Amino acid sequence: MTRHITRILGSTALSALLALPALADSAPPLATLPPPPVPADNPMSEEKVELGEKLFWDGRLSGNGSMPCSACHLPDLGWGTGGAISFGYPGTQHWRNSQTILNSAYYDKLFWEGSATSLESQAKGAAGGAVAGNGDGSMMEMRLRFVPEYVAAFKDVFGTEWPQVAHAWDAIAAYERTIVTDATKVPFDRYLAGDTDAMSDAAKRGMELFNGKAGCISCHNGALASDQKFYDIGVPAAEEFEVDPLYQITLRWELYQKGVTEELYRKGDDDLGLYHVTKRPDDKGKFRTPSLRELRWTEPYMHNGALWSLADVVDFYDAGGGEGQTAGLQPLGLGDGEKADLVAFLEALSMEEPMLAEAPDLPETATWSEFLK
Structure with missing residues (x-):
């Protein structure tokens, strides 16, 4: 059997693979990400990606023109905002951390409570969300129709005479x-590919802890390092909710518009997470397991940005999670050296340099005289 595997992987890659600590039978091992899945009804093309890049940065896809996707997903801030709680639409305030869109192509459940099941529906939800983009679909579509370059691009990519806002999300x-993630720039992925020197000794010890004593692999597994399930790990409520009335107004609005009972509305003082989707009492406070890839560039962490460093995250889990957690977490009893090793491994799951991008030049809106020609 070993000779057969060696013929497939090569001797060096096999040595690296066999060096991985033993994993629990029920948890898929960490792996290198495959090419992102592409839905059959939205195939990729260079022209479509180029159009999508412009639309990602274009404030026309928001209520007042100031909140494009990039407003809350900035490349130089880990494709997030770099703060605990995301920006809100002017005059409002968001209530959750802005998740990075790095590797979001691999999720089948998006937003912290999993309410979107595709990038297409996520884009629509964010652009139209009252405390995010706050855009009206018909208004956003009409704005695109007043841009000659977009008219031509939508016709070329989608075959329509005029831009349709549903195609903008596509x-x-x-x-x-x-x-x-580019696997060639990730120490862990290079290690899996056979470069046994790609990770530091500390990271290798951290990998052993990850798969063993620390038990991280139980939920952070597979190529994405996420099982995409939902857990209440006892993350404390965001401090902002206690000190800023605008955050409190947003929280109450979210409770109301997501259809909670009057009792929950009046007593609600925290984000209910998955409960907003299922309305099952046991799902209160549960959030989707985030990927551990690119953590080095995407702080702070948790659904409300409560933990500002990887060391804080390790300390949180070492203590057995937070008050009231229902995920079955137990204190880990890690020493200071073990904690440092675990942080080193978590950092090794990120590219050695952040993925950056420049804002593209956006097309001009036609004047009335140009539009009427």
Whole structure:
């Protein structure tokens, strides 16, 4: 059997693979990401990606023109905002951390509570969300129709005489499927490919802890380092909710518009997470397991940005999670050296340099005289 595997992988890659600590039978091992899945009804093309890139940066796809996708997903801030809680639409305030869109192409559940099941629906939801983009679909579509370059591009890519806003979400999703980890720049992936020197000794010890004593692999597994399931790990409520009335207004609005009972509305003082989707009491406070890839560039962490460093995250889990957690976490008893090793491994799951991108030049809106010609 070993000779057969060696013929497939090569001796060096096999040595690296066999060096991985033993994993729990029920948890898929970490792996290198394959090419992103592409839905059959939204195939990729260079022209579609180029259009999606422009739309990603274009404020026309928002209520007042100031909140494009890039407003809350900035490349130089890990494709997030770099803060605990995301920006809100002017006059409002968001209530959750802005998740990075790095590797979002691999999720089948998007947003922290999993309410979107595709990048296409996620783009639509964010652009139209009252405290995010706050855009009206018909208004956004009409703005695109007043841009000659977009009219030509939508016709070329989608075959329509005029831009349709549903196709805008398709183009943005196609662009986001290109914002993924480059395995050749990730120490862990190079290690899996056979470069046994790609990771430091500390990272290798951290990998053993990850798969063993620390138990991280139980939920952070597979190529994405996420099982995409939902857990309440006891993350404390965001401090902002306690000190800023605008955050409190947003939280109450979210409770109301997501259809909670009057009792929950009046007593609600925290984000209910998955409960907003299922309305099952046991799902209160549960959030989707995030990927551990690119953590080095995407702080702070958790659904409300409560933890500002990887060391904080390791300390949180070492203590057995937070008050009231229902995920079955237990104190780990890690020493200081073990914690440092675990952080080193988590960093080795990121590219050695952040993925950056420049804002593209956006096309001009036609004047009335040009439009009427």
